[in-house]
Amino acid sequence: MEWETVIGLEVHVQLATRSKIFSGSSTAFGAEPNTQANAVDLGLPGVLPVLNEQAVAMALKFGLGIHADIPEVSVFDRKNYFYADLPKGYQTSQMYHPIVGAGEVEILLDDGTSKIIRVHHAHLEEDAGKSLHEDFHGMTGIDLNRAGTPLLEIVSEPDMRSAKEAAAYLKAIHSIVTYLGISDGNMAEGSMRCDVNVSVRPKGQEAFGTRAEIKNVNSFRFVERAIAYEVERQVELIEDGGKVVQETRLYDPEADETRSMRTKEEANDYRYFPCPDLLPVVLDCAYVDHLRESLPELPAEKRARFQDELGLSAYDAGVLSASREMAEYFEQVKDLCGDAKQAANWVQGELSGALNRDGLDISDSPVSAEQLGGLIKRVIDSTINGKAAKQVFQALWNGEGDSADQIIETKGLKQVTDTGAIEAMVDQVISESPAQVAQYRDAEPDKRGKMIGYFVGQVMKASRGTANPQQVNGLLKEKLDALC
Amino acid sequence: MHDKTLTEISQALAAGTISSRELTQDLLGRIDRHDKTINSFITVTADQALSAADAADQARANGQAGPLTGVPLALKDIFCTKDVRTSCGSRMLDNFVAPYDASVVEKLKAAGSVSLGKTNMDEFAMGSSNESSFYGAVKNPWDLNAVPGGSSGGSAAAIAAGFVPAALGTDTGGSIRQPAAFCGITGLKPTYGRVSRYGMIAYASSLDQGGPMARSAEDCAHLLNAIAGHDVRDSTSVARGVPDYTEELTAPLSGLKIGLPREYFGDGLDSGVRQAIDEAIKVYESLGASVREVSLPHTQYAIPAYYVIAPAEASSNLSRYDGVRFGHRCDNPLDLIDLYKRSRAEGFGEEVKRRILIGTHTLSEGFFDAYYKKAQQVRRLIRQDFLDAFEEVDVLMGPAAPTPAFDLGAQKDPVSMYLQDIYTIAVNLAGIPGISVPAGFSGQRPVGLQILGTHFAETRLLNVAHQFQQATDWHTKRPAMTEENR
Numbered sequence: 001m002e003w004e005t006v007i008g009l010e011v012h013v014q015l016a017t018r019s020k021i022f023s024g025s026s027t028a029f030g031a032e033p034n035t036q037a038n039a040v041d042l043g044l045p046g047v048l049p050v051l052n053e054q055a056v057a058m059a060l061k062f063g064l065g066i067h068a069d070i071p072e073v074s075v076f077d078r079k080n081y082f083y084a085d086l087p088k089g090y091q092t093s094q095m096y097h098p099i100v101g102a103g104e105v106e107i108l109l110d111d112g113t114s115k116i117i118r119v120h121h122a123h124l125e126e127d128a129g130k131s132l133h134e135d136f137h138g139m140t141g142i143d144l145n146r147a148g149t150p151l152l153e154i155v156s157e158p159d160m161r162s163a164k165e166a167a168a169y170l171k172a173i174h175s176i177v178t179y180l181g182i183s184d185g186n187m188a189e190g191s192m193r194c195d196v197n198v199s200v201r202p203k204g205q206e207a208f209g210t211r212a213e214i215k216n217v218n219s220f221r222f223v224e225r226a227i228a229y230e231v232e233r234q235v236e237l238i239e240d241g242g243k244v245v246q247e248t249r250l251y252d253p254e255a256d257e258t259r260s261m262r263t264k265e266e267a268n269d270y271r272y273f274p275c276p277d278l279l280p281v282v283l284d285c286a287y288v289d290h291l292r293e294s295l296p297e298l299p300a301e302k303r304a305r306f307q308d309e310l311g312l313s314a315y316d317a318g319v320l321s322a323s324r325e326m327a328e329y330f331e332q333v334k335d336l337c338g339d340a341k342q343a344a345n346w347v348q349g350e351l352s353g354a355l356n357r358d359g360l361d362i363s364d365s366p367v368s369a370e371q372l373g374g375l376i377k378r379v380i381d382s383t384i385n386g387k388a389a390k391q392v393f394q395a396l397w398n399g400e401g402d403s404a405d406q407i408i409e410t411k412g413l414k415q416v417t418d419t420g421a422i423e424a425m426v427d428q429v430i431s432e433s434p435a436q437v438a439q440y441r442d443a444e445p446d447k448r449g450k451m452i453g454y455f456v457g458q459v460m461k462a463s464r465g466t467a468n469p470q471q472v473n474g475l476l477k478e479k480l481d482a483l484c
Numbered sequence: 485m486h487d488k489t490l491t492e493i494s495q496a497l498a499a500g501t502i503s504s505r506e507l508t509q510d511l512l513g514r515i516d517r518h519d520k521t522i523n524s525f526i527t528v529t530a531d532q533a534l535s536a537a538d539a540a541d542q543a544r545a546n547g548q549a550g551p552l553t554g555v556p557l558a559l560k561d562i563f564c565t566k567d568v569r570t571s572c573g574s575r576m577l578d579n580f581v582a583p584y585d586a587s588v589v590e591k592l593k594a595a596g597s598v599s600l601g602k603t604n605m606d607e608f609a610m611g612s613s614n615e616s617s618f619y620g621a622v623k624n625p626w627d628l629n630a631v632p633g634g635s636s637g638g639s640a641a642a643i644a645a646g647f648v649p650a651a652l653g654t655d656t657g658g659s660i661r662q663p664a665a666f667c668g669i670t671g672l673k674p675t676y677g678r679v680s681r682y683g684m685i686a687y688a689s690s691l692d693q694g695g696p697m698a699r700s701a702e703d704c705a706h707l708l709n710a711i712a713g714h715d716v717r718d719s720t721s722v723a724r725g726v727p728d729y730t731e732e733l734t735a736p737l738s739g740l741k742i743g744l745p746r747e748y749f750g751d752g753l754d755s756g757v758r759q760a761i762d763e764a765i766k767v768y769e770s771l772g773a774s775v776r777e778v779s780l781p782h783t784q785y786a787i788p789a790y791y792v793i794a795p796a797e798a799s800s801n802l803s804r805y806d807g808v809r810f811g812h813r814c815d816n817p818l819d820l821i822d823l824y825k826r827s828r829a830e831g832f833g834e835e836v837k838r839r840i841l842i843g844t845h846t847l848s849e850g851f852f853d854a855y856y857k858k859a860q861q862v863r864r865l866i867r868q869d870f871l872d873a874f875e876e877v878d879v880l881m882g883p884a885a886p887t888p889a890f891d892l893g894a895q896k897d898p899v900s901m902y903l904q905d906i907y908t909i910a911v912n913l914a915g916i917p918g919i920s921v922p923a924g925f926s927g928q929r930p931v932g933l934q935i936l937g938t939h940f941a942e943t944r945l946l947n948v949a950h951q952f953q954q955a956t957d958w959h960t961k962r963p964a965m966t967e968e969n970r
Binding site for chain 1: 563564570572577580582583584586681682683684685686688689690716717718719720796797799800802803804805806808809810820824844847848849852856
């Protein structure tokens, strides 16, 4: 039987606010345990939460960015359960009236096509602390630095049909939140985590199969692998006559498998009810409009503009708009050199190759956008030829100069376009290569085009690469043909 | 001085007839001698009180004195106090010392008042008799066999016993007004949101409100001046200006329209209480007020709605007492679940456990709509009852409690205890202010007249109460035990 996979994602995005969602403590990552937890974060008796307006603004920006409904009123609820790193015995979240309603995210697939994934809603909530099970000799350490960090939980509809689509969706969310500057998107530090709901059904069947929820998957790669494993498990189970049970599972990246955590029967009853310590959030139209106007151009719009206005291919537009850093770098290079296609070629070719080779992010590139733009400009105005340009790029990468112009100057790479000088070199090469000249003369006219390459190479060598290749080519052809 | 009102003490301090230190020493002495009997204090902070008194005397000498400078008072042990234990009447917090002052404590300190200590209360403010305290029951100074009411029973008893002229209490379903009535003092529950809840340990967050308890309406006005106002740390506190609550105290009552809710004079009302209230209404008529009967048709649903909403919120609010970070922790826990179960089983008393169970049940899947949601609908109807009544009349009047103080141990089952709050609970559900003023006696035990106003009508309530106290002397009566020094 042919099976279809159905996937829905709950993505938790840590918002990049300066302070926590309900207290003034810092949200910086990596501090000594419990140094960023005040009385409110500790849930001491008598303390009260105060909503961080920055967290609200960030959540709304996300909502506006995915063209979601923005309800006028949203309400915080308490999700009650006991855990050692949950200080109040409840998590303040939004169950019934989330801050962001239904929206849409466009994902790009490998074959260059795109697909719309619907977002059911997104809500604000506070993160819990961390339990540290090592180093405490049979006891558990609690670090509440993370407790109260604002999270935006983005809940998709079950619209994805493969692990690849799920990964593409996660990447699209990552790209949107980092474009908006509402999260650093750092998955290694837990700034983005997701719960994956997976089920399978016979192809063509409308009803969904029973789903399993895989908790806390924290990388693009793990999302794909966890889904792949889970799909295989479910299909095998059903084909062997078994039934999928609704349960929560954990993905273990080391064993590359998912394991049951708890079944539906063991699930907590969270006893959600509106938090009486917080007022409903009532949004003013003007406030939302102001946020809407402040939104930067987002990946989907940028991609469309790169294609429509700059004439880039769908593939190039997709790659160059994937991250805000990449897009900003590219646009800066493009503005400086004035040629979008050249800029795209350089950023995706020479620059990306070098970045990949050295394992660097574009934000860490040793060659700045100003430097690369300056370099391409010199190619376009024929100051240097393509070969010299690669030399200049390498020199910039190695930090051998501040600008392309400086390197061109010190290395003497300026293209020779003086016809007299080139003619002298051409004459010299012809006179020093009688055997090759004879071969050229004896060849069929349609084979001669290929043979000219040898002479071009010699002239370029003689000019240390600075001669204008087109001029060299033209002169050689003229002079050699005259000898025939 | 121990039986003087806060206002009189303030005047004596201003006139220099007594220093804050002398007064503080005198009252600490009385507490030391008599509170073994009354048990109104959980913690007496004598040293801190004396230094605060000295600081207040110094401030006065420097010409920086306000109406509360040097005035001794007490705080219900539900208000967090930096460096002084805040137990909330529970074994759970027997070892808890907050690293901060509640907002109202900060304000009272800033006003120069002198706290003598933390008063006894029903555990986590759950109770109407002060018998659920981990620190033992409080006795009513008017009759040592009677309860002082609850949950602010310690604050009420301490004032009646002449230990302090005033104290702070909290009122979630009547916990200021009912003990004020039982102990023959004046107690005001402000509008929800008028006084910051920051640092006030939560029982039921949407109902809890701190307020003044004292020997007169004028005293309450001075205290409310000090504690009212918006607090950025409490999102439910209302950003609204604070008037001078003493300004309108003496405004004449001619033309005042008083409504008597029919439902507050029904079956179960003690005849002595009824008689005292009838007399009080006559006093108002003599002051030029007109009286008419009104109806609050949903009154009978107030107690059921309250006992869904308050325990629901409480079950969540009290989840933080888990033995992990502070408070009581059981010995040698086997694992996390054992730690939770035993710490909470040992740390909480009967009534608290009962309400956590009720609240957990009413919020659980499959019951939420039938209980919690329905109760919230009832709550809106009850609020509307009051708003409709205030379209017709300026204030509502009735008894604060159906009976005078009952005997210690008399209320055997929880439901009959819950019925004690029949006249007070709807007020919290509606969020409106209410005040209880002494209005005579039923037998030897005091009766409280409850006066209710619409949201933020504290100025009016204090005026109406003050004028009654100008026309009567019930608020000047003191129990026999306070005569000992004469």
